[in-house]
Amino acid sequence: MKRNTGRGRKAPSSWSMQSRMMSDIMLCPRHRTSLNRLSGKTTMDKDTVTVTLSIAAFVVSIATLLVALSQMKIASAKARLDLYNKRFNIYIAALDYYQALWGKSKTPVDECATHFIKAYRESQFLFKRKDGVYDTLTKIKDFGAESTSKDSDVKAMEQDPTLDRSHLGRKREERGIANQCFEDNLKKLEAQLRPYLRFEHASGWHPFK
Template sequence: MPCHPDTKQAIDYLLGVVPIIISFAVAFIAWAQYKTNKNKLRLDLYNRRFAVYDKTLAYYQAYYSSDLDNEALRESATDFVRAYRESSFLFGRESSVYKALTEIKDTFGFLVEFDAKFGSESYDKDEFRAWSKIKASKKDPTKLMESLEQALKPWLDFQEIEK
């Protein structure tokens, strides 16, 4: 059965155009996957960075909460230290966030040790005075949390994440 010349031209035309259309479709799908993966990476980073703040806040609250026992404080301290170590990769060691977290780690570490040492048992008055001087030189933990929140603003700005 012979093919009509117009039909043969139409088939040749389709065979020439279809690969081009498929190429555009594949390119569009690749671009859409790129955008999706880029946004997912941004969201994952946002979540990991926010988790650092969340664990820091839990440690802060555990220290000041009178209804939590030492076990809860130790657990939140362990979670915080893990988040602190991770923060060097998420923010960089030179970032203001890492520096604020370092100050929080050092201050709360000292305060927990101070409370444990001078909380209930008898102690040497001279040693207490020396430790109290160091305690007085430490920044207020609330101010430390505020400085951390300020340092985190550019990292956790969700409008920037969406761009």
Template structure:
């Protein structure tokens, strides 16, 4: 082989290696983008789970303080996860206000130092809040459909 043939082979090999590197970089970029979308999806779904779990334990009162704290955190995070125009934060605020009435009722029921009048005072608002919460959960589900729907998910492809 003379010098020009060696130069030609080295140039072709260098070009092929460059194309392989470009393909790997492109694939890594797509994988990182998919991971970011998955992380955002998980955060949004956790907001829904916090509201649903609070609603599920609101009737019995088991672990209600922890679930209320989780609901409050989800409400705060919703500011950064959803567009204002979708009304998700407002719905979560309604659920949180209702949840506070339910939480106060359960705390008054469990506290031996609270007067029976205090328990009765919060019983009606807590019952009304619990009944209204079902409607708010359904509204939240409708509002979250566009964020949590799998209809627009496309599988990973090489190109």
């Protein structure tokens, strides 16, 4: 009688054994429940990560928008301040010219007149024409030139002892009238500039106004 040594039987491979074990596990209800729970937990983790990333992206977008609005507001306030300074400098130029005509400034009249003419030309681009600022500055320019001319005549006549004093008195009176007209128009200019130079709030641009 022959002994069966088992040499003719083929040994099962490791892959076949693993497949059989996985099949046994899948057939077991308890293991099947555990796998379902593990799969559901993995899906929930992915959903949580997706929601978290979406919220983070939304927060970053809002922060970027707020920063952009803040920068726009700052830029607008700076532009308003620059415009205010340019308008105010025009008033200062007229005031310096007035003080020089009355001899109350250390700066020569000719220098103040040159500075005022520059501001006068610039004013047509900084104010609305209907507000009359440019027209008032035009009158100030004309009366300033007239006052300067009369003052030169008075000084020349004062150096001539043979000149009739009545002519000198008349020239002084004409110079005084020109200076008074200059002052009247300067006061008018102040009233016209008041809406432009009121600067209580430097808030700049508002996106919701």
